[in-house]
Amino acid sequence: NAGVTQTPKFQVLKTGQSMTLQCAQDMNHNSMYWYRQDPGMGLRLIYYSASEGTTDKGEVPNGYNVSRLNKREFSLRLESAAPSQTSVYFCASSEGVGNYGYTFGSGTRLTVV
Amino acid sequence: KNEVEQSPQNLTAQEGEFITINCSYSVGISALHWLQQHPGGGIVSLFMLSSGKKKHGRLIATINIQEKHSSLHITASHPRDSAVYICAVRGSNYQLIWGAGTKLIIKP
Numbered sequence: 115n116a117g118v119t120q121t122p123k124f125q126v127l128k129t130g131q132s133m134t135l136q137c138a139q140d141m142n143h144n145s146m147y148w149y150r151q152d153p154g155m156g157l158r159l160i161y162y163s164a165s166e167g168t169t170d171k172g173e174v175p176n177g178y179n180v181s182r183l184n185k186r187e188f189s190l191r192l193e194s195a196a197p198s199q200t201s202v203y204f205c206a207s208s209e210g211v212g213n214y215g216y217t218f219g220s221g222t223r224l225t226v227v
Numbered sequence: 228k229n230e231v232e233q234s235p236q237n238l239t240a241q242e243g244e245f246i247t248i249n250c251s252y253s254v255g256i257s258a259l260h261w262l263q264q265h266p267g268g269g270i271v272s273l274f275m276l277s278s279g280k281k282k283h284g285r286l287i288a289t290i291n292i293q294e295k296h297s298s299l300h301i302t303a304s305h306p307r308d309s310a311v312y313i314c315a316v317r318g319s320n321y322q323l324i325w326g327a328g329t330k331l332i333i334k335p
Contacts, residue, residue, distance in 0.1 A: 154327060155327060156231070156313070156315075156324075156325030156326055156327050156328065157313075157315075157323075157325045158325070159322055159323070162322070172322060173322070202268065204270060206270075213257055213258040213275060213277065213317060214275070215260070215272045215275050216260070216262075216272050217272065218262075218269065218270040218271070218272075220268065220269050221268045221269070221270075223268075
């Protein structure tokens with residue numbers, strides 16, 4: 115089915131380890147986003163890519179880096195994981211950064227111990 | 228004060244009841260989104276609206292721009308409607324401002 119695919123679904127890291135969360139969409143969307151969701155809080159934007167070749171910081175970018183590898187793929191990297199980065203991470207895409215609907219991936223549950 | 232406030236935070240109702248979830252915001256917006264997050268965690272976009280009313284099946288979303296308020300209604304609620312319903316607004320930049328969600332439980 116068409117949509118947004120995130121990998122992995124679950125991950126446990128030790129403090130200081132690094133990892134990359136992968137996201138790919140097959141809807142030919144221009145814009146892609148990375149969010150984190152913590153208990154009792156709304157989704158918070160980490161980084162977004164308005165179009166291929168561009169990336170911008172969102173609300174909570176510290177400790178993360180992103181790469182818009184091509185139009186389909188947008189990865190999120192944690193260089194040195196910290197317990198505060200324990201969260202559920204969602205990738206999303208939309209046709210553009212205007213008033214378009216969003217399609218979300220199924221999420222990655224990350225625990226940093 | 229959060230820029231997007233949802234009420235109630237939690238709602239439990241019996242199957243068949245008419246459900247209303249409210250969203251108030253304090254910023255100027257170009258659009259408002261309603262989304263559904265299932266117990267398994269997946270997030271689905273339900274509506275995007277900038278004025279008036281939209282309907283899809285048993286779901287109805289309304290928005291009053293002057294009052295900075297939107298409502299999501301579910302008619303003839305069913306246990307499968309149990310989920311977290313999230314309101315998000317698009318302000319003057321590219322980013323969405325998200326509410327904390329309303330957890331809905333429909334009992335059979």
